[in-house]
Amino acid sequence: MDYQFKDIEQKWQQFWAENQTFKAEDKTTKPKYYVLDMFPYPSGAGLHVGHPLGYIASDIFSRYKRLKGFNVLHPMGYDSFGLPAEQYAIQTGQHPAITTEANIATYRRQLDQLGFSFDWSREVRTSEAGYYKWTQWIFMQLFNSWYNKAADKAEAIDKLVEHFEQNGSAGIDAVCDEEILSFTADEWKALSNEAQQAELLKYRLTYLRESTVNWCPALGTVLANDEVKDGFSERGGFPVEQKKMMQWSMRITAYADRLLKGLDTIDWPEPLKEMQRNWIGKSVGALVRFAVEDKSEFIEVFTTRADTIFGTTFLVLAPEHELVASLTTPGQKEAIDNYIAQAKKKSELERMADAKTVSGAFTGSYAVNPLNGEKIQIWIADYVLAGYGTGAVMAVPSGDQRDYLFAKQYLLPIIPIIDIQNIEKEADPTKEGHYINSGFINGLTYKEATAAVVAKLEELGAGKAKVNFRMRDAIFGRQRYWGEPVPVYFKDGLPQLIAEADLPLVLPEVDKYLPTEDGEPPLARAKGWNYNGLEYELSTMPGWAGSSWYWFRYMDAQNDTAFASPEAIAYWRDVDLYIGGSEHATGHLLYSRFWNKFLKDIGKTAEEEPFKKLINQGMxxxxxxxxxxxxxxxxxxxxxxxxxxxxxxxxxxxxxxxxxxxxxxxxxxxxxxxxxxxxxxxxxxxxxxxxxxxxxxxxxxxxxYNVVNPDVLVERYGADTLRMYEMFLGPLEQSKPWNTNGIEGVFKFLRKFWRLFHDDAWKFNVSDAEPSKAELKSLHKIIRKVEEDVERFSFNTSVSSFMIAVNELTDLKSNKRAILQDMVIILSPYAPHICEELWTMLGNPAGHTLLYSIP
RNA sequence: GCUCAGAUGGUGGAACUGGUAGACACGCAGGACUUAAAAUCCUGUUCCCGUAAACGGAGUGCGGGUUCGAUUCCCGCUCUGAGUACCA
Incomplete structure (x- = not known):
């Protein structure tokens, strides 16, 4: 018979499903290998031909690893909370759970027809109570923890309380809010319970705090920094504005250093690591205090160039800086007020657009340089960002181009501080040469000067070395319906966790998916929804909550007493290979690393990093x-x-x-x-x-009109052809346009392969004769080549090699079992259906992935 | 602006550690089979010169360099894509 891909594919997909051929074993002596795909959000549009690219690659790799004798975990699930289902619900009144269910059914059908070797018994859906129970549970652990810098790990909040009770706040080195109280043990014990709780909130790894957030009026919710692109929401492209709100946040900054260091230990694409490094934005420098003349206040600035302090000719504060009002003299009040009003009006986008125009206003006050006693003017300008460092800078126009332009504009002095500095046309940030005009560091080099200045500042109590991070704590609340409820209720205005036994806190029904008339989130509409009469938190968790730990759930997806059993975690440990898009670089992949480290700190998981090797498939x-x-x-x-x-x-x-x-x-x-x-x-x-x-x-x-649906191609050529064609298109990591031209070539190849096993009348005909030297040579060449290619994820070249091998064997008119049987095995990860069919036609038992190994 | 990735025939791409550039496939052209078409098979296909072949010349974005030898290594530039953006 001719190659009947439709019958063959249906038959084997059914066989695999019925026999659970790809179920990963939990008790085995085989080495484990965990291959993970980024699970999809099930959108209404279904899969297009670009989505399965990574899944095909990971499937080939999984099947290959099974042939190599590994116990492979290759699961799939759905990141099923999210905005599109909710927007649809708002328009139609349809419950998001219903549309989500329908979309998942479509995804499942589309995935199944491609013949993936997923272990579906471990499927997860982030929007199911059995799953989000554990998302809520992790939230509770974070709430119950603080970050001990001395131990460099998260610890139970009870330990902190114990310390407070015995020693007060002395001797605690924690990652916490800026305004914390300093107290003795007795003072702590004297505090009311409310005051104690309010103080502890400043230490918890998930906490409630008034903070400036990205508010998107069109979506009616706040967004995390990584969900905002150029002042517009990533989803929908609506304008985003800054707003102060009481918000749940995650203290990811506590892990900034470990997130940075860990990058050196993992096998990820360099550009992706670079993106995370930039996002974390570590900079080593110093805090310097400038006293304000004739006032008790002082201004603290962060600088990475403490060595340039003698070149400081003015200070600049962000317009939003808290001291602006008190520093403004009566004579300058009008100018300052005008400037602030003007700066406020500018949107984020406009501000970036006129990055080159210099503007600012003088407060009328003066500061004193702590090292030379010079009196310098204090200005405000919007080139200084309130959100970074201390929101104030010491301006060194000879060394910093922004300060230079500002000084030129407002005729402020520019003092050269290094002998080889050339500052005629622009600032010169050089670190070469020796210092001049710089008091006690004159003549020193950069390295010597920095150390000397910091030491002097510390001695004078006017500053200290400081490491600053660009990364901010992650805003964790969303004023939306379709997300995990936060397992918190309020008592006397303070957040309290619900009892662990009451998990999951199930998402309640509401009459409409919109905010209430007085602007409360949709959950405020839920009737009779309260915790023993006390009000629940009304915001829900962001989209990234459920995806920040899902790879653990696959290890033990049905467990009802833990997010995964300690035995399962001890065996599977971490993900060996993770395949997905680079668009998650600063969102999902950073949050996942954060939660992974936290779960390790509290002793629940085994590894410091969740994803050992990561590959970005191209768009x-x-x-x-x-x-x-x-x-x-x-x-x-x-x-x-x-x-x-x-x-x-x-x-x-x-x-x-x-x-x-x-x-x-x-x-x-x-x-x-x-x-x-x-x-x-x-x-x-x-x-x-x-x-x-x-x-x-x-x-x-x-x-x-350029969407190509995989269904159409599977219908016309079969899944094996589509799988191989997607790989044949080019290197996995490279972005490329989809072009269906050429799929015929792969189809012809499979047909040619099929024909090796058949005579001219399409009758199955395989000989048991000894293979010739030439035949063996072809076979050994392809086996070696494919193994090399798979190991370095070069799937496109192995498809070519298969074609060459089949062309050679066709020329040799080879139909020897000894050759063809091995060909079937090595091709099976790529084209599993046709191979399984031929494998059984050769008289072998079905389901060979479990039984055979690579020749 | 900064960081990163990339640039090879008409097209997708190959050449893995410096050793015959263009594998494999698409497309195109010609041919076989067919009443005809589809399907299938065969031949050719980087460009230029040449009726054709042998042969000759050029050629991996551009300009240099190292080397017996460079798509590959080094320097400078151009363009494309991605990320990031006043981060002090």
Whole structure:
């Protein structure tokens, strides 16, 4: 029989499902290997051809590892809380759980037809109570913990309380809020319970605090920094503004240093590590205190160039700085007020747009340089950011270009401080040379000077060495419905955890998915929803909560007494290979590392890093096709279409055309006439009897008619062909446009492979004769090549090698069992259905992934 | 601006540690089979010169360098993509 991919694929998919062929074992002496894909958000649009790329690669690798004798965990699930289902619910009144369920069904069908070897018995869905019970549980552990810098790990909050009771606040080195109380043991004990709780909140790893947040009015919720791009929400593209709100946050900054250091221990793409390094933004420098002249106040600045302190000719505060009002003299009040009003009006975007225009205002006050007693002016300017460092800088115009421009604009002095500095046209931030005009560090080099200045500042009590991070604590609350409820209620205005026995705190029903009239989150609509009469927290957790620990749940997905059993965690430990997109660099991947480290600190997990090796699969872009509609003399669109090669001779306007009615850039004219009713009587100006379309690379999207659905390709060529074609397209990590041209080549290859086992009449015909030298040579070449390729994730080259091998064996008219049986095994990770079929036709038992190993 | 990645035929790409550039596939051209088409098979296909072949010349974004030898290593530049953006 000819190659009947449809029957073969259906048959084996059913067999694998019924026999749970790919179920990972929990008790085995085999070495473990954990292959993880980034689980999808099940959107309404279903999968397009770009989504499975990473899944195919991970599936090939998983199947390969099984052949190599590993006990492979290769699970799949759904990140099923999220905004689109909720937006849809707002529009239609349909409960998000219902649309989510329907979308998951579509995803599952699409995934199944590709023949993935997922262990579905371990499926997780973040929106199910059985799962989010443990997301809430982790939240509670974070609430019950503080970060002990001395031990460099998270510890139980009870230990902190114990310390307070015995020693007061002395001897505690914690990551905490800035305004903490200093007290003795007796003073602590004398505090009311409320006061104690309020104080502890400043230490907890998840805490409630008034903070400036990214508020998105259109979405009606706050967003985390990584969910905002250029002043607009990442989802939906709505404007985002800054607003002060009481908010739940995660003290991820406690882990900043460990998150940074850990990067050196993991096998991740360098650009991704670089992105995380930049996001964490560690900078080593010093805090310097400048006293304000004739006032008791002082201004603290952060600088990475303490050595340049003698070049400081003014101070600049952010317009939002808390001391601005008190520093402003009566004479300068109007100027300052005007400036602040003006700065406030500017949106984030405008502020970035005029990065080059310099503006600011003088407060009228003066500060004193702690090292030389110089009196310098205090200004405000929006080039200083309130959110970074202390919101104030010491301006050294000779060394910093921003300060330089500012000094030029407002005629402030510029003092050179290094002998080789050239400051005629711009600032010179050099670290070479020796210091001048710099008091006691004159003549020293950069290294010596920095150390000397910091030592002197410490001696004078005017400063100290300080490491600063750009990363902020992560805002954790969302004023939305479709997310995990926060397991907290309020008593006397203070947050309290609900009892662990009351988990999960189930998402209540509401009449509408919108905020209430007085602006409270949707959960305020829930009738009778309270904790023994006390009010629950009304915000829900952000999208990244559920995905920050899901790889642990796969280890033991059904467990009802722990997020995963200690035995399961001790065996599976961490993810050996993680495949997914680089768009999660500063969100999911950072939060996951954070939670992983926390869970290790509290003794629940085994490894410091969750994902040993990570590969970014490239984005599959859309490849749009265009037709060219002729424009007549008066500028009206006609119903005549000009082939691409001829458009220079006509006036035309390009029009997207559905890529599914175009093959190799040639338009199917009949299908085009049915594409839209007004094209029914379209006319064409052809070249060589064909209508050739234009091409452009764009994002894959419905509106551009360039979405290619895998269902269509599976229907036409089968899953094995699609799997191999996606790999054949190019290196996994590289972004590339999808182009269905060429899939025929892979299909032909599989058919040719099939034919090796059959005679001219398509009758199964395999010989038991001894293979020739040439045949053995081909076989050994391909085995070696494919092993090398898989180990370095070069799947595209192994597909080529398979083609070469099959071409060679076809030329040799080889039909020897000794050759073909091994070919089946090495090809099986790539094209599992056809291989399983041929494997059984050769007389072997089915389900060979468990039984056989690589030759 | 800064950081990172990349640039090879008509197209996707290969050449892994410096050793025959263009594997494999698509497309295209020609041919076989067919009444015809599809499917299938065969041949050719980097460019230039040459009727064709042998042969000759050029060639991996551009300009230099190291080397017996460079797509590969080094320096400078151009362009494309991604990330980031007044971070003191």
């Amino acid at each position: 599959i872009q859309g490849r749009s096709n265009f037709v060219f509609r002729m424009i007549d003399e008066v500028g009206r669109a006609t119903n005549t279409f000009v082939s691409h090669g001829l458009i220079k001779d006509y006036r035309v306007s390009p029009l997207h055309v559905d890529v599914n009615i175009v093959e190799n850039d040639v338009l199917d004219i009949n299908k085009f006439k049915q594409f839209r009713s007004d094209f029914a009587d379209a006319e064409f100006i052809l070249e060589n009897g064909k209508y050739v379309c234009g091409v452009e690379i764009e994002k894959m999207s419905k509106s551009k």
